[in-house]
Amino acid sequence: MTAKPPLLSLQDISVRFGGVHALDRVCLSVDTGHIHGLIGPNGAGKTTLLNVISRIVTPSAGAMQYDNSDLLTVKPDRLSAVGISRTFQNLALVNDATVLDNVMIGLHAHRPGGLLDELVCVRRGRRREREARDIAAAALRPVGLSDLARVPVTRLSYGQRKMVELARASVGRPRLLLLDEPTAGLNSTEIAKLKDTLLQVRDAEGLTVLVITHHVEFLVGMADAVTVLDLGRTIAAGTPDTVRHDPRVIEAYIGTAA
Amino acid sequence: MNLDLALSTAVAGIVSGAYYSLLGLAIALIYRTTAVANFAQGELGTFSTFLLVLYVARLQLSPVLQVLLSILIAAGISALVYRVLLRAQRGGDALNLTVRTLALYTLVHAVTLYLWGAHEPYTARGLFSAGGFDVAGFQLAYDQLGTLVIAAGLGLVLFVLFRFTRVGLAMRSVAMNAEVASLLGIDVHRIALVVWLIAGAIGALVAMLIAPISFLGTDLMQPYILKAFTAAVLGGLTSFPGVVLGGLLLGLIESFGSTWISIHLREPFTFAILLMVLLFRPAGLFGKQHLGRV
């Protein structure tokens, strides 16, 4: 491994909802340029962890660093600006808007100017709009949705909508991409395509990815490291191969379809 | 303010509060189980009261039976509304369903106006005898007492229903999470139907309690429906006891407000209180904060 410090680092992160420990002293370390998998049975706290990192949930204990600075001091609406972007398990798209419109939301934090530009400095506003539209359209190519740019999201299949979310999350050139179950609901062809796309994007943009998934196979040949959660605790960490064969991980998954 | 005035103001407040509580409960029930804000709640009550006074009253039945029959009719209409109007989904979201009830409110109001508006107001015979008796130095009217007894009785019945029956349990589960409830084998649509039946009955009963006092007109429930919504919000939509308490509180605030300040500023005063409560507790006094789902 390189000597660079990790891009994202969590120490002893705990989250309590009432009396329940959703997360209990979780430690996680994601190196720059890595694809890092986060797996574990249902209810393990994976999405909660992502919510903590994306500042939607504040941990009751623990520390987090991102790019060598305290992530806990970053406010939720500054997330996109510092280069962290994510997708959501239950899809959060604007349903009656087009694919392009949805992807352009990913650029919101990266465009200067605001209401004034749009209403008064029309020429500049229109130019900026055109530029943003081009960037968003370009982001549709890697996910294969270029032809569907002007289609309302409601007409798309579930798998396609997940791709829209991915495009929206990556259009703003984030440094850290958090993916919540990108493979759920996809068929094997789509999963293979997603794997390729992620690898391509990572190599081209130097992206760091933290991906939650149920499909352990998805991580083989793609992830550089994997962390396993169960009942809010880290039970294993390492390369996909070591983790797959770890008896504790296997035990945690018995009874759950992998 | 001397004790007599305070007591009679308080009683008046509790009586109107009882109306708000019951109506608020009906609204909260419907809202929690079918995610619809039922704007037509009051109008259906008015409509069934007209039926009672103008048609059912002609039947050779005891007054109590007449009232019960009218309540049954109202419950039936309410269930029909759910079945026909709201089940015809066609891609409508919660807002759309709510707007349908708004349209229904407009329709029922127009129909009542058309049929009976010309000769209003009508007198409705009260369920209780006129007059009252002395309690602690002020006059407690029989119909006030009667209202309180009926309201309390109904409240008790509903409480028992929710707490100790299977149907009640099913209703509470649907109110908490309809999706999970259906996964647990609960027929959500049947429960929703029952809820609309109950809400319709409550609306009719309240209208029939009010009509003898304030004269039966097409605008009978108009002032009450907004207060009912307010009571529901004040108490917190997620807590049924909260709604009941919210209604009583609202009645008291209003009553004392109009006595102390002015009858004209009664509404703004009440709403100011509401706003302040919501400022500190956006989910209402007893409601639970709703966490954004991601």
Added chain:
Amino acid sequence: MNMPLVCVPHRGAAGGASPARQVLLAFALVLVLGSLTGDYPRYVLTLWMLYSLSAIGLNVVLGFGKIYSLGHGGFMLLGAYGTAVGLSRWGLPVPVALVASAVLATAVGVVVGLPALRLKHFSLAIVTFAFGITLFQLVKSTAYTGGPQGLFLEVAGLQALWQGRVLFYVAALLCLAGLALSYSVMVSRTGRALRMIAANETVARSFGIRVTFHKLAAFALAALLGALSGGLHALVTGVVAPETFGPDLSILIFAAVMIGGQGRLLGPLLGAAFVVAIPELTQDARALAQIIYAVLFLVIVTLSPSGLVGMIEAAWRRARGNPPPAGVHVGNATGEEGA
């Protein structure tokens, strides 16, 4: 007519005339029609455009932002009464009174938007409704605003100008401007942000969208258009009375937005046409008219969640041989192509 404040689409949907040109053409037609007809039809057309203007404002908050604002009548009241007081009590010239009341209403709009930051649908609906009722009670019980009788405006001269054509043109101009503004918002970064907030506020925030600003800005715009509509209404009718601007008005404009098609660009125009036309067409049978109005209202919102715009689109698609997809919101209003 090249509006300076507008993002106008160049190309049309199927290569035909651009939607903006279609809308302008339609407006031109209305202007011509209004200029040539008698006084009363012109008056009705003026009212239609005023209600459209107000509904366009509410559509931004309710349609785009999905924020349950049930007190929109309050903004119209502020515009109307502000103009009336400005004219009759302070002797201000007409444009000044109108603009001043619009500015006042916009400020109030921002304040009314504050509860929207913390309250969800149901509670917000009640609070905004309470806002409308409170203003209504206030002007009704204050002598300065004319009490229950209201105020009369000395605008007979203005109304008579060109037999009412001046006010008609002003209304049309404002309506068109409102439409252009609404379109700008819709296709812009701000509009996208507003709709993302409506879809999921938490997620919107994670993309750097400032929820507070956007919600308040939406309310400000709604208040501005509502106030202009109310102010002009006062000028056109020559009187402001509390009953005209009571809670029923909020429900009316709300209904107009929903019937027309919430979140659609031209929805407010169609909805306003509905709420103005039906009572007009059924003048003689007043009580029956109410029933017909209510039945149509009910039928439209039940059969077509996207309102009249949705119905027209579905009919258009059927006519061209494409069956409408089941239960789908087809994109945004006509003409979202191009920038």
